[in-house]
Amino acid sequence: MVAVATQNTTRTRVEAVMRAAQNRICAALEGLEQAGASLDLHTGIEPGRFAERSWQRPGGGGGSARVLTEGLVFERGGVNVSAVHGADTPQSIWKDRPATKDQPYFATGLSMVLHPRNPYVPAFHANFRYFEAGPEWWFGGGMDLTPAYAFAEDARHFHRTLKAYCERHSLADYQTLKTTCDNYFYLKHRKEMRGIGGIFFDTLQPAGPEGFEQGLAFAADGLETILAAYLPLAERRMGQPYGERERQWQLYRRGRYAEFNLVYDKGTLFGLQTDGYIEAILMSLPPLARWEFEYTPAPGSPEAETLAFLQPQEWQ
DSSP, X not given: OOOHHHHHHXXXXXXXXXXXXXXXXXHHHHHHHHHHHHTTOSTTOOOOOXXXXXXXXXXXXXXXXXXXXXXXXXXXXXXXXXEEEESSXXXXXXXXXXXXXXXXXXXXXXXXXXXXXXXXXXXXXXXXXXXEETTEEEEEEEEEEEOSSOOHHHHXXXXXXXXXXXXXXXXXXXXXXXXXXXXXXXXXTTXXXXXXXXXXXXXXXXXXXXXXXXXXXXXXXXHHHHHHHHHXXXXXXXXXXXXXXXXXXXXXXXXXXXXHHHHTOHHHHHHHHTTOXXXXXXXXXXXXXXXXXXXXXOTTSHHXXXXXXXXXXXXX
């Protein structure tokens, strides 16, 4: 439990960590856009930059939405920070934690989604958050990778980086967090994962007098790990040639991304239930997507090989 006397301090500290990460990540992604210009990826397209929109929530709090649109490397990228509070904990929270029902709450976090232009560059999602609801507090978050074309070496880099991150903290077990991610980012109606997973934790509340400090350190390190896990993959793939076939497959796979976010994603539901800034909430959706009726890729094709990646497996 966070003592009342220190509550505002803990809230301020966590929000500051989120905002510092937003600045750091946006600067790195804009640097990647500039690197794309040196590769002459798309003649006539300027390197993208983040536009910022600050918003206030009618019920209390607000946030900062930063969105990059139609860049060289990313068709859409969003890195959002919010800090909201209210008198009654939303249903999406108290249905799993009944003691928080009808309790005042506070929530702050960073959420980011990247939808690349090149089909060989994987889409990426990360979210780190902190909640207080009545007498309870906890951290949550993680990150996952959603490639349209999967490469084993990319998957190994991503998961090894996350494993090393978990091993830096005694409170984290990579295998447990990986399994949680595999189970969460799963489209039950398709019987396939959204991508190749990552790590995910929902209610991290370390015990003891140092519990909050341990939780904050773990979340802060996770935010630092985002760039190490993802940037090398984008740099490796963003100059890879592609054509209309690869583009159409990318749009088809983006349809799965949209299905998950609209049907299962807890963050989307929480944002809608708290009357958050709708443009920031739905920023996670891809700018373009497509659906086909009973589409099956040709056996032995790169597209069919990618489908084999979309089940839980080990990447060590």
